[in-house]
């Protein structure tokens with residue numbers, strides 16, 4: 001009996017760790033574009049690259065990496081504006097904003113074609129958000145550098161360990 005209770009408690013803990021409340025709704029500042037995240041993110045990050053500094057007009061961007069089909073525009077698709085740029089690697093990345101209010105909503109990058117990078121500041125609830133990894137620290141503003149388990153001067157080679165750590169991190173809405 002005690003064993004059964006222990007196993008049940010362990011299972012509950014596992015579900016709480018893995019469970020990510022879905023869907024997570026979000027949208028732009030003016031409300032014309034609305035979306036839903038319908039699949040759990042694989043990890044979260046901060047990017048200190050100079051493109052992200054320009055795009056955010058700030059020190060770094062935040063990103064929530066979601067399987068490409070798990071980010072669905074539910075309203076205002078016609079108000080979306082796409083800005084594309086080919087990076088030094090020769091791969092294109094596309095930044096999507098609201099044409100009316102300029103909120104930066106998400107990114108699609110050919111270097112990560114299976115994923116959409118949602119900008120978590122646009123989630124209706126983003127108080128739970130924190131990055132588990134940071135990239136392009138070489139161009140970070142010194143005060144903006146974080147003490148994170150996963151930290152890279154440029155990009156990472158293998159997202160495997162980051163994904164694994166995120167799955168049990170407890171970085172979740174409502175956590």
Ligand SMILES: [Zn+2]
Pocket residue numbers: 028029030031032033098099100101102103
């Ligand atoms: Zn808008």
Ligand SMILES: [Zn+2]
Pocket residue numbers: 047048049050051052053061136
């Ligand atoms: Zn960046």
